Amino acid sequence: xxxxxxxxxxxxxxxxxxxxxxxxxxxxxxxxxxxxxxxxxxxxxxxxxxxxxxxxxxxxxxxxxxxxxxxxxxxxxxxxxxxxxxxxxxxxxxxxxxxxxxxxxxxxxxxxxxxxxxxxxxxxxxxxxxxxxxxxxxxxxxxxxxxxxxxxxxxxxxxxxxxxxxxxx
Numbered sequence: 001x002x003x004x005x006x007x008x009x010x011x012x013x014x015x016x017x018x019x020x021x022x023x024x025x026x027x028x029x030x031x032x033x034x035x036x037x038x039x040x041x042x043x044x045x046x047x048x049x050x051x052x053x054x055x056x057x058x059x060x061x062x063x064x065x066x067x068x069x070x071x072x073x074x075x076x077x078x079x080x081x082x083x084x085x086x087x088x089x090x091x092x093x094x095x096x097x098x099x100x101x102x103x104x105x106x107x108x109x110x111x112x113x114x115x116x117x118x119x120x121x122x123x124x125x126x127x128x129x130x131x132x133x134x135x136x137x138x139x140x141x142x143x144x145x146x147x148x149x150x151x152x153x154x155x156x157x158x159x160x161x162x163x164x165x166x167x168x169x
Contacts, residue, residue: 014116014125016132016150018043021109023143027055028088028107030079032144037077039112042135048120048128054112058102060090116152125152 020027020036027033037056044052056074074087088107091098103110116128129152136146 014118014120014150014152016114016116016129016148016152018112018114018132018136019109019145019147019149020112021145023145025143026088026107027103027110028084030084031142033074033077033084033087034079035139035141035144036110036112037074038139039135043112043114043132046114046128046131046135048117048124049114050117051115052112053102053115055087055091055102055110058098060094114150122155126156129153129156 018039020032020039022029022032027036033056036054040052040054040056043049056077057072059070060073061068061070073090074083077083077087091103091107099105114128114132116125120128129148132148136148
C-alpha cells in the first residue's frame, strides 16, 4: 500500500540508465556534450518515456541579486571552449548534487536517466529498450563507450539469452 502511494505521488520508478564513458580524457568535450544532448532529445521522443535527465538538461540552481535562477546545466550549448568550461564549473561547483549521481568522480563518465511511464507493461518497456538501442547505434560514438542498464534492459537480455540457450540445449 505504501509503495503504491509512493508511485502515485512520485510517478514511475522504472528507470533505464545509459552510461556514457570517455575512453580518453573527460566527458567535457564538444563532441561528447553534443552526443549527450542528441541522445537526451531523442530519448525524450520515445513513446512511454516520462522523463529524461542528463548532463545537458539537469537543473542548475544559482544565486542572483534577485534571489535565484534555475536553468539547464548545458543551456543552448554550441560547442565553444567557454561553454565547456562553464558546464564543468557548474558540475564541479555543486559536487554534492552531481558527483556519483550524474557524473563520475574522475569526470570520465556520466549517465542519462530514462524514466518510463507508470503502468507500462513488459512489452512496452521492451520497445523502449529497443528504440534506445537503435538511437545509440545511429550515433557516431568515437572515443566514447555507451551502455544501457536497468531492470527493463536486464529483463530483455535475460529473455534473449534464455531463448538462445534453450535452442542450444
